[in-house]
Amino acid sequence: MQYNLLSIFCFLFFIMNLSAQTPEPVDLAFPELLSEFQNIRDFSMASDGTELFFTAQSHLGELSIIVQAIKKNSSWETKLFLPHSGKYKDLEPFLSPDGLKLYFASNRPFKNESEIKTDFDIWYLERKSQDDKWSDPINIGTSVNTEFHEFYPPVAANENLYFTSDRPEGKGKDDIYKSEWNSNSYKTPISLSDSINSEGYEFNAYISPKEDFLIFSGYDREDGLGSGDLYKSTRLKDGNWKLSQNLGTTINSDKMDYCPFIDYTTNTLYFTSKRSGIMAKEFLILEDFKTALKISENGQSKIYKVNFNPNQLLN
Template sequence: MTLKILISRYVERKALKDPWSGPINIGSPINTINDEFYPALADNGNLYFTVDKKELARKDDIYVSVFSDGKYNAPKVLSENINSTGYEFNAFISPDESYILYTCYNRKDGLGSGDLYMSYRTETDWTPAQNIGALVNTEKMEYCPFVDVKKNILYFTSKRDNTKTVFSKPLAIDALKNQFFQYENGLSRLYKVALDSILKK
């Protein structure tokens, strides 16, 4: 059976050629009265996702629910090496759980807005998350990482903006359109980079 997790619900099919089922609520203990979103599955079935607990002063955090004996266990928040009192969200977990990529918002070592950070798993915890640098991150928001592990390519979304709003002289309408409709125009766009260029050496 093939499963595809969709935020708080999932769809399934018995064979690759079969149609997907309708959305099925994944239920407790994953779903609660809070917001749970952006799921990522490891090969062993462990589910990583973002939780926004409205009763807490802190913001979005990354949680993991361990899959064992055919069911999900109560989610646990990842340590302070991953989470902070600010926003941590949109995690990608490597299939073998050796590293995690996710967005941190407005950290002191950030390049601006939300940046992608990486942490490596140890025997007992995770390494302190590190900003993956200017090859990927900008002063704008970078988020929604996904790694094609077969091709070793990191895909991510960015709101990087290369448009100009002040001009020395009036522009023809076509030139103005070209300016604001260029790829790096501040809207959410997809980008890719070789994963080897950012991995720990």
């Protein structure tokens, strides 16, 4: 009897330990909502989970629009809300933690100008409440925007702005910059330290509302797994950033993985990936080949999700 109890205990311990080591599955996010869009990227969501934003593009990116989805009576309604959607390239929406500003990148011209810009700037919309209408797009201004590209503009709860730029004074090809909010304007941006930025590409960062951790994409780095990986870093007590670490193969693939966003209500990490499930195989009939091309994981940009507890980053 004692032997049987011991055997059962050992078996249960083995199963629990095995379960603890099993990586969380990476799944397509909102498949019923997003399946009608073939090439999608970027993701941001309201804290109550009833409103989300993403970028929908043509295959080669000639068209790039931001889509708003609103949950009503357990179903989602999608709509365009930016003026001149499709005429200009709008992408990379980020909803502020209070839900009252939406930041994005665009090549749209300044107000009262007609010529499309050759570089991307950071813009934003604002509203008084979640039920209110959005304002017209507002360029964030020359304290942040330059003649070079500015992309992917997340903000912390204190409105400090993080963004990607290819300006020449950076440490690499693309760098992640920070611009502090000073009551009514943004200070001169600075490139984050070499704990984050390298001689390669660092881009599309997510900053936590408290500014205590950062998740970003990196490419052309020594510890990279593919054409772009997600990395993490936490802020130290002295205000500096801890040396960034690759999130590993449980999340990253050998294809481009980028554009992170965290939903704290469900402890979910959303991100964009170009991973593909198409495998080489022999086809006997053409219909089977056509079916193989229709799978969701086909190498085009899709939005994925995985269970991710941000508190574990801070321990």
